Ligand SMILES: *[C@@H]1O[C@H](CO)[C@@H](O)[C@H](O)[C@H]1NC(C)=O
């Protein structure tokens with residue numbers, strides 16, 4: 001699409017990130033947990049789980065009930081801050097409050113108290129990618145799906161820059177009658193129908209992250225987008241016709257769980273269809289200790305599809321977070337685009353890399369390469385002109401990553417340019433950054449070669465090639481994307497799905513002081529998440545009555561396991577990506593709209609699963625429904641949830657394990673499917689029956705999958721089951737692992 005290409009070209013030269021965006025731009029050092037608790041003056045904030053109010057009451061009744069847990073003296077702190085921060089009614093049975101030391105003990109003694117959680121700080125997990133996902137304006141699936149019109153996508157984020165043209169409402173109908181939310185932004189319209197701040201802060205997006213994610217999920221077409229007069233084109237979000245509701249839950253100080261929970265609570269009350277959460281950052285804690293898992297359980301129970309970032313703690317295995325089975329957990333991959341620049345050496349070699357600051361006219365001068373083993377890290381204090389003046393400095397992007405100020409220091413000392421090469425861990429997935437200088441970023445492998453050339457007094461120059469499309473291999477899983485297995489949801493494959501999250505271009509607030517806006521390029525599972533939220537909105541638009549589980553199943557069973565030329569999707573090291581890297585594969589919107597069969601899961605399944613994990617006490621904490629007990633519920637282990645992906649525990653001695661699944665026909669009433677199994681030789685997979693015949697829409701069929709094989713301890717093997725009809729392929733990854741402790 002010409003409009004898309006033009007846009008990509010036009011948005012090439014972007015200025016430096018603001019300091020706060022460091023939060024969303026990832027590296028292992030920073031992406032680790034920030035376990036701080038919110039401390040204001042002498043008070044600490046807690047999320048307190050209590051029994052529901054004695055009788056059914058309105059909103060004020062909830063508040064009064066919640067206030068009754070606080071001591072009379074503690075309704076306002078001596079600084080005049082209200083002590084009750086949030087009174088939750090939908091997502092959670094309880095409230096958030098600031099308590100002085102010792103007060104929690106008094107609260108805990110009140111009848112009705114169940115549990116308190118210290119409030120923790122979460123992290124942001126920081127496009128133009130519709131075409132890469134096969135979405136073309138005016139044709140095919142995107143048009144048939146009505147571009148997501150009538151669907152409301154809620155986002156929990158840093159706020160929104162409402163005047164941005166991505167949030168114009170041309171072509172967008174009025175919100176549906178069910179919408180109960182309010183919009184308090186500088187500009188509200190039929191695109192931006194909800195904007196609410198759950199923090200003591202205005203709605204505007206000082207960070208930019210929320211503007212970026214909102215426009216990726218459901219930004220409108222922006223004609224004539226350009227950056228500094230470079231090119232012109234049209235930008236669009238994935239569900240370009242959908243409505244946006246922003247719940248601001250972060251301040252420059254961070255995003256606290258109490259605020260995020262308040263955002264979930266508000267989104268449920270307002271009636272969003274899809275909730276997009278590009279936040280997280282904790283290594284998974286068990287769900288009964290995780291207010292976000294509890295809040296999203298209630299959102300999903302009310303029919304909201306909740307999509308979450310899987311985290312930026314990759315590539316370590318077992319690093320995935322936001323991994324509850326009721327969520328769609330998203331991994332991040334690359335797109336087929338490069339912000340291309342090359343290093344030309346005087347020995348005739350050329351190394352291709354990327355640069356976000358591109359100089360249209362390259363210099364013909366060649367400069368000596370300078371590299372020092374001792375001072376490999378670009379963070380090293382390179383400020384001696386006698387060392388770097390007139391040279392191209394070659395240095396490594398270590399954690400913590402290279403800052404603009406590090407580069408400025410080298411340039412100020414007279415360097416002609418800098419080649420920043422990646423740490424080995426990042427492999428071939430370079431996250432670009434605008435250093436506002438002559439900087440070319442290259443892979444770890446190319447860095448190694450350059451190091452060698454530097455020792456032979458090789459000279460070099462840079463050339464810039466703007467944007468290249470059709471770059472391959474793509475997608476490639478990004479190095480930072482968190483990996484399975486899930487240590488918390490044993491027996492359920494997490495992450496669920498791979499979507500574009502590396503070097504994603506989307507809307508940005510104007511920041512004249514930093515030269516930012518109106519678009520910016522960021523990387524993170526934060527960026528991948530709204531792509532999937534947009535797809536969920538498109539699917540929901542076509543199938544308004546589908547459950548969140550059906551929408552998830554549709555997205556997972558139709559994901560691409562291979563790239564556009566039929567090769568395996570690769571990880572950051574250019575090895576075949578495993579299901580723990582990418583979930584069921586790369587999201588394919590058009591196929592997700594028409595999956596043929598879906599794997600359903602409902603409230604009772606999730607509640608029964610919670611029973612199997614934690615028993616009645618867990619049920620009380622997470623589900624808090626007094627008419628339910630574990631006795632009345634099926635006890636469902638993770639491996640037995642009717643999930644669209646399959647994991648089976650196999651021991652080192654040859655063993656066989658059987659799981660059952662039930663599919664629901666959402667395709668043509670009369671249809672027939674045959675089981676097609678793919679598996680390595682050492683894994684035997686048998687499906688019974690291997691043929692499913694449907695005669696009605698909505699008809700359910702159960703089958704069992706028997707997996708046998710011999711695995712070495714610590715091993716896992718991958719295969720798949722596809723139900724194939726003339727029109728549909730319904731694919732489920734199968735993972736056999738010795739690590740599953742069911
Ligand atoms: C997309 O298609 C619609 C309907 O055909 C048209 O009104 C709109 O201008 C198009 N947008 C772009 C960016 O081409």
Ligand SMILES: *[C@@H]1O[C@H](CO)[C@@H](O)[C@H](O)[C@H]1NC(C)=O
Pocket residue numbers: 471472473474475563564565566567568569570
């Ligand atoms: C597809 O993947 C193979 C390796 O699995 C790779 O060689 C090829 O370049 C990829 N094609 C595209 C278009 O990315």
Ligand SMILES: *[C@@H]1O[C@H](CO)[C@@H](O)[C@H](O)[C@H]1NC(C)=O
Pocket residue numbers: 015016436513514515
């Ligand atoms: C980028 O660099 C140019 C020239 O070196 C300078 O004039 C400009 O202010 C810089 N922009 C930012 C945002 O630092």
Ligand SMILES: *[C@@H]1O[C@H](CO)[C@@H](O)[C@H](O)[C@H]1NC(C)=O
Pocket residue numbers: 625626627628
């Ligand atoms: C509690 O569970 C019962 C049985 O599943 C259900 O009918 C009822 O709607 C639930 N109540 C609430 C408040 O969710």
Ligand SMILES: *[C@@H]1O[C@H](CO)[C@@H](O)[C@H](O)[C@H]1NC(C)=O
Pocket residue numbers: 640658659660704
């Ligand atoms: C799976 O289905 C078979 C046949 O219907 C049944 O005998 C078996 O108990 C089921 N297994 C589980 C784990 O539900």
